[in-house]
Each structure stands twice: as structure tokens, then as C-alpha cells.
Amino acid sequence: MSKTTSNYFPKIQDITRAKITLNEVAIHTPLSKNQGLSEKYKANILLKREDLQTVRSYKIRGAFNKIAQLSETELQKGVVCASAGNHAQGVAFSCRKLNIKGKIYMPATTPRQKITQVEMFGKENVEVVLTGDTYDAAEAAAQNDCKRSGMAFIHPFDDPQIIEGQATVGLEILQDTTEPIDYLFLPVGGGGLAAGVGSYFKQVSPQTKIIGVEPDGAPSMKKSLEAGQVTELEQIDKFVDGAAVKKVGETSFSVCQQVINQMVTIPEGRVCTKILELYNRDAIVMEPAGALSIAALDQFKDEIKGKNVVCVVSGSNNDITRMEEIKERSLLFEGLKHYFIVRFPQRAGALRTFVDLVLGPTDDITHFEYSKKTNREKGPAVIGIEIQRKEDFEGLIQRMKENGFVFEYLNEKPDLFQFLV
Template identity: 80%
Template sequence: MSSAKSYFPQLKDITKAKINLNDVILKTPLQKNLNLSEEFDANILLKREDLQVVRSYKLRGAFNKIVQLSKEEFKKGVVCASAGNHAQGVAYSCRKLGIKGKIYMPATTPKQKIRQVEMFGKDNVEVVLIGDTYDAAHSAATEDCQKTGMAFIHPFDDPQIIEGQATVGLEILQDSVEQIDYIFIPVGGGGLAAGIGAYFKQTNPQTKIIGVEPAGAPSMKHSFDAGKVTELENIDKFVDGAAVQRVGEHTFEICQKVIDDLVAVPEGRICTKILELYNRDAIVVEPAGALSIAALDFYREEIKGKNVVCIVSGSNNDITRTEEIKERSLLHEGLKHYFIVRFPQRAGALRTFVDVVLGPTDDVTHFEYSKKTNREKGPAVIGVEVQKKEDYLGLIQRMEENGFIYEYLNEKQDLFQFLI
């Protein structure tokens, strides 16, 4: 394999990947979104990889890699480590090609995702649950490869994986009638951005390539700033499809050449977009799938009147996360606020808070009260949802005017996580 610095995806190899995938993937639609186009005064097109066979683009790279293995490697089978979409892509590929696959997943992986992998792979795939983190599963998978000689299928840092993901870009240019001015691409390990970016730079170099990362895991930006691949110590794993601690060597080198700008989007903003897409367009996306759309706010002025493509990368969202998504959205939009309030231990203190402090449209969504009989004041953890962001100032003013001592929790993350 060529070194990371000397490798750059070639058009002939991307075209070859598309031929490899012709009978395997769906050529997903490139659709104009009327709501987003009106909101941003631009022509916003969505590349709907959420409608792919395994509900994400990951199948493209996985199949393209596996189908090009040698006969000897085919006999031995493949191994991967993943807690999500890559596992499903590998599982589907194994079943389609009739080879054996071993998929290592953290023991903490939700059952829904495990069932999806088993459903796509059927008897061709063995799921091994091990450790509490992706790193533990990855270590076990690579150890297995060393022992058995089975081929390891990397989720992003492999030329044939990158070339498979690049076929998304090939399809976009096949389907677009007008010149594309901007393309927004979610960035995790960098395989999708490297592939699409490399294809566009060789065929449509005037298009601006915008990479989009979650603010809690900006590993590509961190590496760009350092001038080399650099691992993040801690990340927010909420955007699980794009939250990686370390990007790939290949992907980093390619992305340095093809990405025009990188933006990190707050997780709460991503949650707001997930809810908007569902409520306005009946589009179900996972957090990573909403990344590119959530980034449009940061380019509102630049994209006016332009042709813009956003990659909707996947829809494997667990319905049990809905409440967390709503909560993160409300917190980010400034509509939900948590306090520790110290109530005087006298009759009517709570009624005063409800009748006088709360505004007419304010709603108490969380209340935990702990009465200490040997103290004059009892603390309560209170969550209040306001109708408009500016209503928060009135709430604070009324608390202070009525002598309620409070501590604001939203900005104290350690305490917030412990109490809420």
C-alpha cells in the first residue's frame, strides 16, 4: 500500500468503485429541499444517503474494499470493529459476497444496532461484544486479524474505502444540472470528505468543499491546526457517526488538499435540525446525518443565491434517543433552564414561585425538592422551559425581586450532568 502522503484518489479508481457497486447500492436521489431553500435564499439540494440500502453511505466503502480482496483473503474472511454504520455495511457486504465476517462491537452497543448488523449479515456474520468502548473492540479485532490472517476492514483510513465513498460525489455530478457552488460534507474519520473532495477537485474544482464536524469531537480541525494527525483526549460521543478521537493518516493528507473550510457545529444545533427535518420534511436522520444541514447557519450570507449540496449521510437513529435530542435542542436554543433554588421552609413558598416568579407561558418540566428539617431553607432542582429565548431574563428578574436564592446549572456542566 502506498504511503498516506503519496496516495490521492484517482478518477479511474473511483469509476472502478462505481462499477463494483452498481448492483449493490442504490443510486440515492439528489433532492431540492424547498424549506431549506426558502430559509437560506439558496438552491439547497440534499444527497439522500439516509435512503441507502443499509441507511448510510458506509456500504459503498465497505463493499468496494471487500470485493477487491484476493482469493486467499476471501477464503479467510474479514474482521471489522464498529458500533454503527460501518458494521452494517460490512455485514451486508459479507452476505452479498458469501464470505465470513467477524464484527467486534463494544458490549455497551444498543441492542437495536446489534440486531441490525445480525439482520444484514445473517449466517455470514458473527458479532462479538467486547469491552466498554470502541477502542477495546478495535484492539480485539486487530488482535484477531494477527492471529487468523483475516483481512481488517478499516472504517475510513483505506484507499479502497475512500474510493467507495467518493462515488457519492460521482453521483452528485451525474445528477446535477447546474454548477454546484458549495458542498457540505460531514467529517468523522474523514473517509467521506476525502473521497468526495478528491473527486470534485479533479472534476469540478470551482466547488467549495466544506467539512463539518461536531463541536464535541473536532478531530480533523485539531489535526489541521497541529499540521499532523493528532488524537483528542476526550470527545462528546453524542454524534456517534462522526465522533472519532483520531482521523486517518490517508484521510488527513487528502482532506488537507481538498477541504476549503472546516466548521464545528454544536451538538444542540444538530439536535434542532434533526427535529426540524422530521417535523417539516418527514426526514429521519441520525445526528451525523444532520451535520451538513446544521452547518448552513454559519454560511448564511455566503450561500445566498448559490447552488448548495448537503450530504445527508445516514438515518440509523435509535428512537430511544428522542428525549435526549429534544433536551439538547431546547438547551442550545436557550429555551430550557435548570436551577438550584433555595426555598424558605414556610407554607406558600412554592406557591409564590409558581404564581409570581413563573411567567404566563413558562413551564416547570423538572422538580426535585429536598426538605432539610434542621435548616431554614430547602434546595430544589428546577427545570423551566420558556416559550421564547428572551423570556429567560424576565424569569431571572422575578426570582431576584422575590428573594429567591438560585444557582444556574446550564453553565456548570459537571454539576449539571450529576444532578439532571
């Protein structure tokens, strides 16, 4: 059944119907207290573990709810979607469960791990089509396919039935709590999850303060809410790939305008720090978007003391090959990793002098590239140094100056940094 999106707001009965539709498909994921976070913030911090969902993210909820409500004719023709990640897996799972045909368009740059996951969930019911270098190119190809074939397009977030499926996350949270929830932190990409969960809370738990969280590099919802209309970003940082969109949905934006109390953005480096902390302490594997809600707690540490707080962990589809980059971004953000161009005198023992007199007892050289120049007095080296405490940085700089090493600090020169490191 089609619904008009003008003046649309998810109804309790439609969210409840979505929950019934999902009963044998989506897991009722745990809402569990995290002891470490609760002690750190002196609050009752509960994690809604959508990382433990059937396809390791909440996306199965919206995808299946939408597809299950298509007409018999639409189901026979099959469905099409565009996605580089979790939505693709949700659609693929749904196609196999309902035994219908699906075509999933993904950028040609999509990591093999994600393609394999989609193929695993969809099996023979799904055809993966790799095209273009970006999501936008893949979506354009998918939309053209729909026009030619008459197959139904399953949007990742801008659809009432997608939003109602995601809203079942909120229904489960309130089913599993006996105490009032003071704060709810939600990751925001296209806005489908925030619109769904936020709308349920506004109707059932209106006293809860709803905080939407985006990465610094893709603040599309924040900019849109500030402008009072959907605003497309010219460029985004794609690192937090599950929440990096240039343009939020018209429908999801309209609902979010009514339900989100505050939007905040989080540096990508802080997200990386939280991924590592939760993995090392609690063995929780999170993708970058899945860590957004937890990463926002630092900004509210005074406000949430003594409160009941829920953070939605939206997914765990993290390629292990990204862990080195995650660690690097975390160290840079925390001020524990520093890169320099150091001009070494071309004489024997210059590097030994640097190691003996410049490095502190706990400093470590983690990156070293040296080019010897035959016609110059000094040869440049790119050096990465990891320190144990942020405060150790000033001493490192001071010792380089005292010992006559000419250097250039790269962390503050992003263009040069990305070229050399």
C-alpha cells in the same frame, strides 16, 4: 490489489470502477431540493440523501468496494472489522451478499438496536463480538484477531478502496446536476467520505468550495489540518457518534489536506435542533452525524445566498430512545430550557407562590426534585423550566429576585448540572 498510500490520491478511473462494483449493491440515492432550507437561506439547497441508502448510510459503499476486491484466498478466510455503528452494518451486508464469513467487534456498551441491525444484515454470515467499553478497545481486539487468524481487517475510513467507494457519492451528485455546484458541505469523522467525495469534486468540479463539518466535541480533522499532521485528541464528546473519532486516518488526512477548502465545527446542541427541525418539517430522520452538513449552513448564511449548495445527509441510524436527549440538548442550546436550585421557605404555599408570581404565562416546569430539610428554614429543589422565547429568561430571573427566592443557576455549572440533572 494493494495500493501504496504514500502520495495517494483517488483516480477518476478507480472511482468509476467502484461505482460499477456497487451497481447492484448500493442505491443511487436521490439528490433533492429542500424547499424549506432553500427559502430560509435564499439559496438552492440540495440534499444528497444517503439516509435512504441500503443500510441507511453511505458506509455500504466503501465496505463493499473494499471487500469485493479482496483475493479469493482472503475471501475464503473471511473479514474482521471494529465498529459501533454504520460501518459494521455495511460490512455485515457485504458479507452476506458475497457469502463470506465476517467477525464484527463492537464495544460492550453498544445499544442493542445497533447490534440487532448488524445481525439482521449479516444473518448467519456474521459473528458479533462485544468487547471493551470503547471503540479503541474493540479495534484492538479486532486487530489481534486478524494477526491470529489471518483474516482481512476492513478499516472504516483509512483505506484507499474504502475512500474510492465513498467517492461514488460525489460521482452521483455530479451526474444528477446540470448547474455548477458552488458549495459542498460534508460531514467529517475519520475522513473517508470527505477524502473520497472531495477528491472527485476537485478533479471534475474544481470551482466547488468544499466545506468539512465536525462536531465541536470531536474536531480531530480540524486540529490535524491546523497542525499539518494527524493529531490525536485526548478526549472527545461521543454524542455525534458517527463523526466522533479521536484520530483521523493518515490516508484520508493526506487527501483531505488537498481537497477541503475550509473546516468548521458545530455545537452538538445545534445539530440536535436541525434533527428536530427536519423531522418535524420534512419527516426526514437523521442521525446526529447525518445532520452536521445542514447544521453548518447557519455559519454561511450570507455567503451562500443565491448559490447552488449540496449537503450530504450521511445516515439515519438513529435510535428512537435518543430523541428525548436530542430534544433536551436542543432546548438547552437554544436557551429555552433552564435549570435552577431554588431554596424554598419551608412553609405551606411556598411552591404556589413560585408558580403564581415567578412563572410567566407560557413558562412550564418540566423537572422538579424537592428535598425537605427538617432542621433548616429552607428546602432545596432542582427545577427545570422551559420557556417559549429566549428573551423570556431575563423576566424569569427578575421575578425570582423580586419575590425573594434564593436560587443557583445550573446551566452555567456543567459539573453540578450533570450530577444533579
